[in-house]
Amino acid sequence: MFHLVQRCCSHIPLKRVLSRPSRSQLLTQASACVTKAQEFHCSLRCLKKKKPKEPEPQQLGLLRHDMRSLKDSPKPAVYLGLAGLIPFVSVPVIMAIQQTYYPELAFAQMTYGATIVSFLGGVRWGFALPENSPAKPDWMNLGNSIVPPLLAWFAILFKDDLTPAAIMVIIGLGIALHYDLALLPTYPSWFKALRVLLTLVAIFSLVVTLGLMDVYPEKQLSNSASKSK
Known part of the structure; x- marks a missing residue:
């Protein structure tokens, strides 16, 4: 019976188990995604605020x-x-x-x-x-x-x-x-x-x-x- 169970387990693909990230890795990836999203949002706000400066009308100081x-x-x-x-x-x-x-x-x-x-x-x-x-x-x-x-x-x-x-x-x-x-x-x-x-x-x-x-x-x-x- 033990040999049968061992033989069945040997056919199970271990790649899925090994490739599954741990909880700490998931938290790290999530925080990195949040950081990138915040940077992208801030860059959009900066682009909205920084409008091209219009040339001021040159008035004679005289x-x-x-x-x-x-x-x-x-x-x-x-x-x-x-x-x-x-x-x-x-x-x-x-x-x-x-x-x-x-x-x-x-x-x-x-x-x-x-x-x-x-x-x-x-x-x-x-x-x-x-x-x-x-x-x-x-x-x-x-x-x-x-x-x-x-x-x-x-x-x-x-x-x-x-x-x-x-x-x-x-x-x-x-x-x-x-x-x-x-x-x-x-x-x-x-x-x-x-x-x-x-x-x-x-x-x-x-x-x-x-x-x-x-x-x-x-x-x-x-x-x-x-x-x-």
Whole structure:
């Protein structure tokens, strides 16, 4: 009888018995599955939360901050800056009152504008040379400050034709303003705001003078002075 039972048991496949995991193995596998499920759930939540950042609209710092600080400008800078606009503004005003285009006044306005353009280039040198200045005396600061004086020199070369001369001065004022606001933004906010105001008025005055050239008849200022005598 014993031999019969032993023979029957020998035919039973032992692979199923041996391959059956124990209780501890089942718990380990279950915990691993739970951990993976939690990680997958957390990854899904992170994907939902982390949305691609939309590019913020680039607003000019000049409009947001610098122009607001115009009221903080030192009074000497404001008064002297506004006084420096008199040679620009007075020329088209006189022509409009006299209803006459005076080329001598237009040339004087253009020459004064060329002087201002050269002055703006020199300001960068004076700002970059001190040891504690935020602007370094490198090629960027000192090299770009040479461009406005060169444009002013080219403008004076066109003294026989005031239209390209005035256009060259306008370009020089625009480039100097671009340097101070965008390329070399190390000036105080109040100074940049004041620069915008003064530059716009100066450019507008030059444009008005060019427009009056085609509106009013041309007359030499020396001839009108001799007739008045």
